[in-house]
Amino acid sequence: MANLKSLLFVGVYVLLISAWIPVSHCSKKPATVARKEDIPYIRCQVCEKLAAQLYHQVQKKQAEIAPKKISEYQIIEIAENVCNLKKAEADWILQIDIVEQGNKLELVEQDSEGQCNSECKTIERACQEVMEYSDTDVAEYLYSSKPQLDSLVNFLCKDLTKACSTKPPPVPKDRTPGEPFVPKSSKEAEMEKIMKSMEGMPGAPGMKMYSRDELMNMKNFGGEDDEDEDDDDDENFPSKLGKVLREKNAKVDWRQKITKGITDARDSLKKHAYKVNNRVRKWWREMKTAGSKNSKSSKSDL
Incomplete structure (x- = not known):
């Protein structure tokens, strides 16, 4: 029966992936890494957008639980997750494109989420470097002072982390341009949100995205030795x-x-x-x- 349940779960999962996501989107993508050399040019901008996200996400959480007041623990959770692309709090990173403008790099917000390539990873890495060990400090400031956005930007980017204390250096002329921004389909974005929400749930550990061909070619889910047991379970399933x-x-x-x-x-x-x-x-x-x-x-x- 356990094997039958596993097969049923995989079957539903196959149907979901097949119905929602095109084959081209589910196929395995090459791993991308952050371009660390770009971080000095975007650190201040990332910090400013990070502060804005902290401010708005705390406001949103407060509105959701009103009239109950948001706790410092809830604010700390937001601060811990806002730079982690595996968490929903960091989805804002997926909507930013790094654009070359003369000897500067500009972070330009897009209308939809894009494919996460090296630029996405670079923004995530810059965000993590800005926050580093400052998550509890900025959470305490948000909880106790309830600052306006401009005050929060000054506290996080100038007082606490110094991310905007100096101007960014000019971008070298021989810098290799980044990848173009490629929007996700609405179905793919929705499926990724579902996958994030399911991460860590009992019964769905380490779920991964596979292409339709890979899923359909999967054989022996429970091993060859279990085939006879599965047949018995199928015959007795209605009575059990x-x-x-x-x-x-x-x-x-x-x-x-x-x-x-x-x-x-x-x-x-x-x-x-x-x-x-x-x-x-x-x-x-x-x-x-x-x-x-x-x-x-x-x-x-x-």
């Missing part, structure tokens, strides 16, 4: 269905309780870890401030 459903309904309550308990415990531990981390950061900043004051006073005594 009622029993399986009754057992499933009997087990669903305690399974849900256990899952909820594990989830609550995980969230509680994460919140506690964030609080401890914030306290250590505050203590370290106070120590550094006190140390600098002591050094200045000792110099004045001399």
